Amino acid sequence: MRTGKTGRRPGRSGSRERILEAARQRFADHGYDGASIRAIAADADVDPALIHHYFGPKQRLFVAAVELPIDGRDIAPLLSSGPREETGERFARFFLSIWEDPRPRASLSGMLRSAITDAGAAAMIRELLLVRILGPAVAALGVGDPELRVTLLGSQVIGLALLRYVLVVEPLASASLDTVVGAFAPTFQRYLVEPLGP
Amino acid sequence: MRTGKTGRRPGRSGSRERILEAARQRFADHGYDGASIRAIAADADVDPALIHHYFGPKQRLFVAAVELPIDGRDIAPLLSSGPREETGERFARFFLSIWEDPRPRASLSGMLRSAITDAGAAAMIRELLLVRILGPAVAALGVGDPELRVTLLGSQVIGLALLRYVLVVEPLASASLDTVVGAFAPTFQRYLVEPLGP
DNA sequence: TCGAGAATTCAACAGTCGTGGAACTCTACA
DNA sequence: TGTAGAGTTCCACGACTGTTGAATTCTCGA
Known part of the structure; x- marks a missing residue:
């Protein structure tokens, strides 16, 4: 006005x-x-x-x-419910369903972009994404090495979000939801519940 | 002076x-x-x-x-040599060996950080990292869906680099090389040579 | 009806930024 | 020795930044 x-x-x-x-x-x-x-x-x-x-x-x-529309306590029960060998797929679908929605996407994009340059926001992403969201979710699964698993998971989650939604790199950006789920679910499955060692 | x-x-x-x-x-x-x-x-x-x-x-x-110290043509033969079921591990070790070296790390960090904010640098990361480095490497393996595989690989590579080297998130940042290789090699293996679909 | 306070703008401050021009000093070669 | 040019600095311009203070106009409850 x-x-x-x-x-x-x-x-x-x-x-x-x-x-x-x-x-x-x-x-x-x-x-x-x-x-x-x-x-x-x-x-x-x-x-x-x-x-x-x-x-x-x-x-x-x-x-x-940039206020986060997700609560980590929503994820934990979702991951625990259903067959354990499909945990990775459930996580993939949940994660993607959030980013496919344009409203949270703007907030999350902002966080992600800012976290890379601004030091304060970097601490924020650590705190919010890793500690408050992924942390409780992984902890609820009762697997070994939860802290390491959180960072493994975070590395793939952030990389995927960055390329598909923020930088919009093809063909990942336009790939169908099922293609993306199919590609990433086994990775999430490993980081979440399967043994890690070499 | x-x-x-x-x-x-x-x-x-x-x-x-x-x-x-x-x-x-x-x-x-x-x-x-x-x-x-x-x-x-x-x-x-x-x-x-x-x-x-x-x-x-x-x-x-x-x-x-920020001039890149890596040539994609160096990676291709390295990936093709040796048993195919260890391709992911070879890639993991090669990739980590570069980032562990502090000199290239500075360049790569700069690229990565800049790519997130500056639009021109975003195109640059696409061009340099994906097209010129990972692209030829994956193409040389002769697997299906090479473009999609490059972006899958890129998403994990970038996420890992971001958390371990740029943002320095624990415990991933201080994990031993073998731990990291053990954790990521199977992921790379899938993205590089194994079937993707659901 | 009156007055407190919310909503809104303008103008300005003190910084920082990238860049350009002019001037100066040293080096290298004819 | 002379001189073209490389190396280097100072100074200034115009643009942009976040923030502040004062002035203005409207709303709403007493």
Whole structure:
């Protein structure tokens, strides 16, 4: 609602929501550093100072925009239910079902991109993805070496997300869901429940 | 050699080499955007304008600093030699031997970090890592679905490198070489030579 | 009806960034 | 010895960054 004039606008303007939406998009596309407050403000058709008024410093806007829609405790029962030799496939389908949905994808993309450059966000990905989400899920399976398994799993999960959803590398990006599940399920199966050693 | 005075220095100063070294380090630690010309110049104890004098715009400095020390044609014969059921392990050992060496690691880290944020570098990782390095290696094996296999392989390679070397996530980062080989070799084996489908 | 406070913008500050030009000094070769 | 050119610095430009303070206009409860 940029009328060029100062002062409050009549009625409900929805600026706050537009800011969050624009921030999610920018963070997803350009990462933390690449997404400037001014660009987000322009997308939301709003003055940069308004963003600061609502959210304070940039870091706070980031955590407000990129809030994780997944709870690790949802995964644990899903993995434990059903035959153990299909654990990897269940995990693959669950993981992909989240990323196929465009809304969480923007948040997750933002996290992933930002984690690579920003040191604080790197700690965040460790904390959120590995400790809070994958950690409990693996722990609930009661297998040996849970910490190592979490990182193995994380390495494949992040690599897959990066190539298929963030960088959009073909032919992986356009491969059908069943193809992707078929390709990655055995890998997840090994990292989750099968013996690791050489 | 910052004497505070202008003009050429006597003797060989090695500025060019120091600039490249500093650039590699900065790009590795902070990615393309995060590594400023000025910071690189400070590390190399040199005026920022000298960097521009040698390498032109920043993009040219990046490709000069981050030059890949691997040739895809070196990998192909290595993968083909030896028993086929150990192909994945040979690949794992080769791949890890490169990253364990600190010099290429800096270059590769820089590429990886930059590829996530900078759009041009994303195309570069696709071109260099996937097309020029993993592509020929997989093609030489004469298996079906080579393009898909390259991206599967790439997803695990990048995820592993990211967690173990770039983000340094424990316990993967400190795990012994044999542990890592043991954990990932079967995955690589599947992506390289074994049937994929569900 | 009045006043507190929410919403919004403008203008500006102090940084940082990449890059270009001009000037200076040394080297290498004719 | 003279001179073209490589190496090097300083300075400045214009653009962009996150953030702050003040001013303005609207809303809502007392």
